[in-house]
Amino acid sequence: MFFIRHLQQALASLGELWRVPASSLLTMAVLGVSLSLPTTLHVLLKNGEQLRSTWDNAAEVSLFLKEHVSKEQAAKAVNRIKLYPQVSKVIYVSQEQALTEFKQLSGFGEALSYLDSNPLPAVILVTPTSQFSSPEGARELLEVLEQQNEVAFGKLDVTWLEKLSAIVDLLKDAVFALGFLLLLAVTLVIANTIRLSILNRREEIEILKLVGATDNFIRRPFLYTGFWYGLIGGVIAWVCVSLMLWSLEGALSALANELDTDLMLDGLAFSEFLILIVLSAWLGWLGAYFSVTRHVNEIEPENQM
Structure with missing residues (x-):
């Protein structure tokens, strides 16, 4: 009731x-x-x-190689970096590829053709795993990867993140x-x-x-x-x-x-x-x-x- x-x-x-x-x-x-x-x-x-x-997942470490590093040495560095458990993906960008991309994006293709040598270094782009994709984790990975002999310096642009x-x-x-x-x-x-x-x-x-x-x-x-x-x-x-x-x-x-x-x-x-x-x-x-x-x-x- x-x-x-x-x-x-x-x-x-x-x-x-x-x-x-x-x-x-x-x-x-x-x-x-x-x-x-x-x-x-x-x-x-x-x-x-x-x-x-x-x-956060878009964090990417850029490793700029020294001038004297050959392609064979760069390939060995890439294979070595791939073994790190913090690394998800590694991409090697040679000096020639970097110059080609810069010509396409900058619009200074004709001016760059007058240069005697390629001023751009080779770069290794490293994508961290999800556990290290935060700004703090990516910084830790950058500190480790900068110790490689072939690397001149590394860069991580996460300020905007x-x-x-x-x-x-x-x-x-x-x-x-x-x-x-x-x-x-x-x-x-x-x-x-x-x-x-x-x-x-x-x-x-x-x-x-x-x-x-x-x-x-x-x-x-x-x-x-x-x-x-x-x-x-x-x-x-x-x-x-x-x-x-x-x-x-x-x-x-x-x-x-x-x-x-x-x-x-x-x-x-x-x-x-x-x-x-x-x-x-x-x-x-x-x-x-x-x-x-x-x-x-x-x-x-x-x-x-």
């Missing part, structure tokens, strides 16, 4: 919402848009974390703070909506108290109303975020083609969707609870004043 009574009141509160569809849908839309903002920030943060992992990583961490903290404020705003909106509903039904509540209805019985429909507001608002937020990601697919695909890379925006996983729905329903119930606890207790039948 207990669960049946709760189910009846839950369905009855949902029916009350649809009796005033315009105001109910407007409130749900406001909640949905408000919830979509922290949800969107979460999605962007999640994709930013994935992008940062690809940045560290700056981008710091920016992502800053955005992460900002997203959490802004998300908390937006969720608090959702709770306050629901609390105010329930307060207005209580005031509109003041006479009904007074009559219920006159006939002996308990405060819990009176509160229950309002709590379920807040629950429905939050639940449907969460669904609307999911729809808004999904539509936004769908609208960005074309622009993202064009950007990926320009950058010659794979760029994809991952939406909400099913577990994240469930968390969104449960969290929004809980916020609706919480806002209703705060409002009901205060305002229902203040209402008493006039003959008992």
